[in-house]
Amino acid sequence: MTVSALTPNSLSLIGNTPLVRLAGPSEETGCDIYGKCEFANPGASVKDRAALWIVRDAEEKGLLKPGGTIVEGTAGNTGIGLALVANALGYKTVIVMPETHSREKMDTLRALRAELVLVPAAPFSNPGHFVHTSRRIAEETDGAIWANQFDNIANRRAHIESTAPEIWEQMGHRIDGFTCAAGTGGTIAGTGLGLKSFDENVTIALTDPHGAALYNYYANGELKAEGSSVAEGIGQGRITANLEGAPIDTQFRISDEEGLYWVERLLAEEGLCLGLSSGINVAGAVALARQLGKGSRVATILCDTGFRYLSSLYNPAWLEAKGLPVFPWLKQ
Numbered sequence: 001m002t003v004s005a006l007t008p009n010s011l012s013l014i015g016n017t018p019l020v021r022l023a024g025p026s027e028e029t030g031c032d033i034y035g036k037c038e039f040a041n042p043g044a045s046v047k048d049r050a051a052l053w054i055v056r057d058a059e060e061k062g063l064l065k066p067g068g069t070i071v072e073g074t075a076g077n078t079g080i081g082l083a084l085v086a087n088a089l090g091y092k093t094v095i096v097m098p099e100t101h102s103r104e105k106m107d108t109l110r111a112l113r114a115e116l117v118l119v120p121a122a123p124f125s126n127p128g129h130f131v132h133t134s135r136r137i138a139e140e141t142d143g144a145i146w147a148n149q150f151d152n153i154a155n156r157r158a159h160i161e162s163t164a165p166e167i168w169e170q171m172g173h174r175i176d177g178f179t180c181a182a183g184t185g186g187t188i189a190g191t192g193l194g195l196k197s198f199d200e201n202v203t204i205a206l207t208d209p210h211g212a213a214l215y216n217y218y219a220n221g222e223l224k225a226e227g228s229s230v231a232e233g234i235g236q237g238r239i240t241a242n243l244e245g246a247p248i249d250t251q252f253r254i255s256d257e258e259g260l261y262w263v264e265r266l267l268a269e270e271g272l273c274l275g276l277s278s279g280i281n282v283a284g285a286v287a288l289a290r291q292l293g294k295g296s297r298v299a300t301i302l303c304d305t306g307f308r309y310l311s312s313l314y315n316p317a318w319l320e321a322k323g324l325p326v327f328p329w330l331k332q
């Protein structure tokens with residue numbers, strides 16, 4: 001399925017996002033670094049694509065019937081995408097979210113008609129983890145499907161079939177490297193597989209936050225996490241079905257401070273208001289460009305809008321409580 005194959009209704013607003021050259025990162029490296037503006041999707045994040053593909057896949061397989069319910073456990077953005085797609089197609093949504101996540105995402109989900117279930121933050125091994133809770137609710141609800149974004153490869157197909165061809169065309173078929181972080185892994189695996197199908201020489205790099213296990217896995221085969229991160233939506237501790245066979249050539253580990261450095265610069269210098277995963281991705285793109293050498297052409301993902309984090313990333317009290325630097329213009 002391609003986005004353009006859909007009838008032109010509100011769902012056709014998903015995808016076909018702009019790609020912008022990022023001046024600061026490009027000048028700093030002597031390369032051309034581009035950001036895919038996923039905050040321009042109707043739900044303001046990259047996860048609208050996965051939501052649309054997951055719902056269409058369930059319809060095609062006959063799993064989702066008219067008036068049915070879509071249940072999902074999510075850091076928030078997938079839920080927002082699912083709620084919009086569900087409203088457009090006449091389904092209901094039940095979204096399970098850790099109660100520690102951004103207030104803005106919870107308010108947005110309620111505003112979008114989703115039924116919100118908040119659970120305490122817990123490790124994946126705990127049966128109360130938001131992913132397991134969402135699966136149980138789906139099993140217990142008549143006419144419901146579990147979107148299962150982590151292990152449902154309709155998620156990465158969204159990026160094989162839309163994100164990768166869009167970047168390929170927007171970069172004029174000349175791209176040396178692509179990098180982004182992984183939550184479900186759908187974006188890195190799908191965009192990586194798609195770009196390699198056009199040019200097998202494109203270097204695909206994983207940008208991992210602290211507190212995730214994938215950096216060590218791709219560096220030395222060991223799923224081992226070190227440190228921690230406040231970034232929402234990224235940081236994975238296992239090889240999800242979406243990550244299986246992901247064509248990762250190299251990997252970088254990026255701290256929250258490095259990510260915030262780029263969030264601050266992109267806002268102050270380029271007027272882009274982004275979330276922390278975007279800043280971490282840009283830090284990874286800078287590292288990849290340096291590795292590939294001057295003149296290289298690198299793309300990354302600007303995953304979601306900073307407006308979703310006004311009470312956290314853009315709130316001095318919150319940043320200070322986390323021991324993170326406060327943007328100079330927010331200091332009293």
Ligand code: PMP
Pocket residue numbers: 045046047075077078181182183184185186187188232233234275277278303304
């Ligand atoms: N950034 C943000 C803000 C997200 O919500 C997500 C999705 N969890 C990602 C990055 C990572 O995307 P993916 O799930 O495709 O790995």
